[in-house]
Amino acid sequence: MLRAGDRAPSLRELSRQQRVSVTTALQSYMWLENRGYLEARARSGFFVRQPFASEIPEPQFEVSSARERSLGVDDIMQDVFSAANDPAAIGFGAGCASPDLFPSRRLNLNLRRIIHRDPLHSSRYDFPPGSEQLRRQIARRASDIEPGVSLRDVVITDGALEAVSLGLRAVARPGDAIAVESPTYFGILANIASMGMKIIEIPTHPQEGMDLNELERAIRKHRIKACVTMPNCHNPLGYVLPDKHKRALADLTGRANVAVIEDDVYGDLASDGTRPRTVKSFDKKGLVILCSSFSKTLPPGFRVGWIIAGRFRAEVERLKFVTTVASNSLGQRVVADFLESGGYDRHLKRLRTAIALQVENVRQAIARYFPAGTRISRPAGGHLLWVELPPKTDSLKLYQAALAEHITILPGPVFCCGNRYRNYIRINCGHKWSEVYERALLKLGRLASEARA
Amino acid sequence: MLRAGDRAPSLRELSRQQRVSVTTALQSYMWLENRGYLEARARSGFFVRQPFASEIPEPQFEVSSARERSLGVDDIMQDVFSAANDPAAIGFGAGCASPDLFPSRRLNLNLRRIIHRDPLHSSRYDFPPGSEQLRRQIARRASDIEPGVSLRDVVITDGALEAVSLGLRAVARPGDAIAVESPTYFGILANIASMGMKIIEIPTHPQEGMDLNELERAIRKHRIKACVTMPNCHNPLGYVLPDKHKRALADLTGRANVAVIEDDVYGDLASDGTRPRTVKSFDKKGLVILCSSFSKTLPPGFRVGWIIAGRFRAEVERLKFVTTVASNSLGQRVVADFLESGGYDRHLKRLRTAIALQVENVRQAIARYFPAGTRISRPAGGHLLWVELPPKTDSLKLYQAALAEHITILPGPVFCCGNRYRNYIRINCGHKWSEVYERALLKLGRLASEARA
Numbered sequence: 086m087l088r089a090g091d092r093a094p095s096l097r098e099l100s101r102q103q104r105v106s107v108t109t110a111l112q113s114y115m116w117l118e119n120r121g122y123l124e125a126r127a128r129s130g131f132f133v134r135q136p137f138a139s140e141i142p143e144p145q146f147e148v149s150s151a152r153e154r155s156l157g158v159d160d161i162m163q164d165v166f167s168a169a170n171d172p173a174a175i176g177f178g179a180g181c182a183s184p185d186l187f188p189s190r191r192l193n194l195n196l197r198r199i200i201h202r203d204p205l206h207s208s209r210y211d212f213p214p215g216s217e218q219l220r221r222q223i224a225r226r227a228s229d230i231e232p233g234v235s236l237r238d239v240v241i242t243d244g245a246l247e248a249v250s251l252g253l254r255a256v257a258r259p260g261d262a263i264a265v266e267s268p269t270y271f272g273i274l275a276n277i278a279s280m281g282m283k284i285i286e287i288p289t290h291p292q293e294g295m296d297l298n299e300l301e302r303a304i305r306k307h308r309i310k311a312c313v314t315m316p317n318c319h320n321p322l323g324y325v326l327p328d329k330h331k332r333a334l335a336d337l338t339g340r341a342n343v344a345v346i347e348d349d350v351y352g353d354l355a356s357d358g359t360r361p362r363t364v365k366s367f368d369k370k371g372l373v374i375l376c377s378s379f380s381k382t383l384p385p386g387f388r389v390g391w392i393i394a395g396r397f398r399a400e401v402e403r404l405k406f407v408t409t410v411a412s413n414s415l416g417q418r419v420v421a422d423f424l425e426s427g428g429y430d431r432h433l434k435r436l437r438t439a440i441a442l443q444v445e446n447v448r449q450a451i452a453r454y455f456p457a458g459t460r461i462s463r464p465a466g467g468h469l470l471w472v473e474l475p476p477k478t479d480s481l482k483l484y485q486a487a488l489a490e491h492i493t494i495l496p497g498p499v500f501c502c503g504n505r506y507r508n509y510i511r512i513n514c515g516h517k518w519s520e521v522y523e524r525a526l527l528k529l530g531r532l533a534s535e536a537r538a
Numbered sequence: 539m540l541r542a543g544d545r546a547p548s549l550r551e552l553s554r555q556q557r558v559s560v561t562t563a564l565q566s567y568m569w570l571e572n573r574g575y576l577e578a579r580a581r582s583g584f585f586v587r588q589p590f591a592s593e594i595p596e597p598q599f600e601v602s603s604a605r606e607r608s609l610g611v612d613d614i615m616q617d618v619f620s621a622a623n624d625p626a627a628i629g630f631g632a633g634c635a636s637p638d639l640f641p642s643r644r645l646n647l648n649l650r651r652i653i654h655r656d657p658l659h660s661s662r663y664d665f666p667p668g669s670e671q672l673r674r675q676i677a678r679r680a681s682d683i684e685p686g687v688s689l690r691d692v693v694i695t696d697g698a699l700e701a702v703s704l705g706l707r708a709v710a711r712p713g714d715a716i717a718v719e720s721p722t723y724f725g726i727l728a729n730i731a732s733m734g735m736k737i738i739e740i741p742t743h744p745q746e747g748m749d750l751n752e753l754e755r756a757i758r759k760h761r762i763k764a765c766v767t768m769p770n771c772h773n774p775l776g777y778v779l780p781d782k783h784k785r786a787l788a789d790l791t792g793r794a795n796v797a798v799i800e801d802d803v804y805g806d807l808a809s810d811g812t813r814p815r816t817v818k819s820f821d822k823k824g825l826v827i828l829c830s831s832f833s834k835t836l837p838p839g840f841r842v843g844w845i846i847a848g849r850f851r852a853e854v855e856r857l858k859f860v861t862t863v864a865s866n867s868l869g870q871r872v873v874a875d876f877l878e879s880g881g882y883d884r885h886l887k888r889l890r891t892a893i894a895l896q897v898e899n900v901r902q903a904i905a906r907y908f909p910a911g912t913r914i915s916r917p918a919g920g921h922l923l924w925v926e927l928p929p930k931t932d933s934l935k936l937y938q939a940a941l942a943e944h945i946t947i948l949p950g951p952v953f954c955c956g957n958r959y960r961n962y963i964r965i966n967c968g969h970k971w972s973e974v975y976e977r978a979l980l981k982l983g984r985l986a987s988e989a990r991a
Contacts, residue, residue: 184661187658197650204646207837207838207869211839244862259712281734380663385662386663387868406725409696409697409699409700412696413841
């Protein structure tokens with residue numbers, strides 16, 4: 086048993102002991118080093134570090150009961166967008182990955198080929214349900230986790246949020262009550278509110294997801310019409326819901342005849358490498374509407390999303406037409422070609438590893454630089470961290486102080502309808518790790534100690 | 539005074555008489571020939587034809603009072619979309635222009651240059667309000683008719699219908715009453731209905747637009763929150779509203795504090811070559827929301843639209859984010875480059891002439907082949923004809939009979955909420971004129987005589 090400070094076996098020793106090549110031994114040590122378990126010392130070999138990551142406590146479950154709130158107007162997003170276009174800004178705000186993580190060279194080759202072979206590529210509307218070639222590829226991938234999905238089940242959208250929006254409009258009317266996780270992605274909250282639907286927040290555990298007892302109570306009390314959930318790589322909590330919880334959610338909503346809008350936008354980024362199942366794969370009644378996009382794994386400017394809407398397919402297709410008519414043709418085409426070529430799966434492997442590494446680097450920097458008592462989520466995928474600061478910290482003050490230093494973060498209250506999560510922030514780790522980000526986190530840590538409520 | 543059958547002056551005579559070059563004289567004769575006023579006979583010169591176009595009667599004003607209806611579900615659009623993807627079908631249904639009318643070669647050169655110079659072109663979200671380069675170009679063009687518009691007033695959307703939808707959501711809530719022209723574009727009707735707003739149809743004159751007395755009555759009676767109007771190249775009526783009517787509409791709604799959603803999507807296609815003014819240019823209170831796109835003048839698969847929302851700009855920007863997050867990056871970029879280069883204006887000139895010619899060809903074929911008593915609109919721009927068939931004709935039957943022959947049209951009732959316009963159809967003339975279309979219209983004419991209610 087090795088302890089912190091011990092010297093790890095040399096590469097040759099490890100190679101002999103474990104019957105692996107020296108290269109494999111080196112890769113293992115580098116993997117451990119990247120995650121902070123080992124430390125490489127020049128000319129001395131590898132040493133065991135304080136087992137850092139496992140010491141970082143995760144955020145607590147904030148106990149609260151289901152409640153209804155109206156959403157306040159938000160100028161914060163405005164700042165975050167401006168910063169996203171400002172090269173001087175350090176963006177821990179918007180949930181974006183670094184441009185150099187995308188396979189732009191390959192995609193540009195595909196684009197050139199499309200332009201060359203079909204000069205009229207964009208001359209027609211790709212009317213709903215959208216490009217057949219792309220729908221075939223999406224159905225093929227989806228059928229791995231949900232047998233029987235065909236291209237006729239898929240409707241192309243302008244990203245995942247349009248999919249969620251169309252799903253909601255297909256199943257609920259203005260005034261209807263919609264259950265959501267708390268905390269959850271602010272875009273979902275704002276979308277529901279903008280359609281005049283009522284938001285019912287269900288307390289959500291950092292690993293086990295939505296409290297199903299509370300959800301059941303809310304269904305009875307508020308006559309919930311639909312439930313929006315993000316079971317895979319939750320935004321902002323980061324968990325991948327265990328299959329038994331996914332099944333339980335599908336069973337509960339199925340019994341109550343409540344539609345489920347499942348936002349799976351980060352599902353391809355689950356870091357353990359196996360594609361997690363969806364709630365939809367446990368759906369027996371066609372009540373689950375699966376929404377996703379390629380905006381977290383391929384360049385988001387293509388705006389290619391999709392929806393598999395079960396029994397609501399025809400209505401979703403109609404609503405897509407009467408809202409945005411059709412989606413961008415070239416975006417659909419280039420993504421379809423990339424999927425068809427097999428390039429997407431190869432790319433995903435690299436991307437997941439790169440992102441997991443970035444997330445771990447940010448986690449460790451936060452643990453190092455933030456005030457004592459800070460707790461950090463251990464996401465099962467995606468590039469978002471949910472950070473609980475010491476109780477008296479005011480994340481809105483921290484947000485403003487950081488903005489003055491050209492650093493964006495998202496304060497906790499934007500992830501709910503009320504004023505909860507005052508001492509929480511969400512940190513995007515999509516950017517390639519560098520000293521610039523490390524320094525920004527050092528500064529953020531200092532500002533956090535000063536941002537008292 | 540020349541009569542039908544007379545020989546027109548020779549080109550040399552005309553050139554001398556009118557003091558223009560022989561080339562100009564020839565161009566005039568060709569213009570007249572294209573429109574059916576002259577007939578060229580081999581080696582004999584030009585002869586005056588039966589003044590064909592002016593003999594075709596236009597549809598009558600259907601007198602009705604403002605009323606409220608709920609929109610029925612529509613499978614017709616489904617057929618029209620399927621036909622749009624069916625190479626064997628003759629599409630007089632969807633409002634599309636022929637792919638070869640678009641400057642694809644130039645646009646593809648621009649695309650290649652963008653890909654070459656900025657390989658990361660799509661790697662970021664173009665968060666609202668969207669590409670600055672594109673907004674600058676749109677503002678520059680808009681300021682020709684409405685001085686003082688700046689790029690800060692413009693928000694990029696996924697086409698014009700998303701712009702209309704965002705405008706409506708910014709000014710009205712579910713349950714609110716919205717005034718629309720009758721007949722009007724079915725996409726607008728379906729969009730309003732899908733948001734749970736009430737549609738109040740205002741009788742609309744084929745040249746003078748919405749009946750303003752009826753509108754004023756409706757504003758008082760139904761507490762109208764917004765009025766959707768298409769003053770330039772109306773869909774389906776085809777008129778360009780005279781400036782005094784535009785001013786009167788802006789004054790009336792301004793006095794009543796009613797927002798105007800102005801759909802100007804066909805505005806660049808006014809066939810007399812001068813850019814018609816907008817209602818927005820008469821707006822003194824920031825209550826007019828101008829919506830448009832490049833989908834009728836450039837390849838619609840780019841999905842590039844925009845909105846100038848006056849005092850509602852911030853809310854529109856917020857709603858854009860919470861619904862579709864951002865618009866496609868490459869589409870915005872390629873359109874912006876084309877506008878910047880001046881190519882768009884040169885292209886518009888050619889496009890307007892080509893479309894006006896196609897429309898006139900279709901008009902004449904309809905006049906030739908359709909049952910006696912048929913009346914055809916004389917559009918001031920765009921590529922849509924509104925055709926009034928003899929009173930007993932059932933356009934839904936005609937629609938179905940035509941579909942069986944792989945010909946799509948749009949029956950009148952889809953342009954209103956009730957079951958009016960039973961003996962009307964809309965004919966798209968976006969396709970390059972050819973014998974195929976002539977034969978299809980011959981067939982359609984026969985079917986129309988048989989489609990009795």
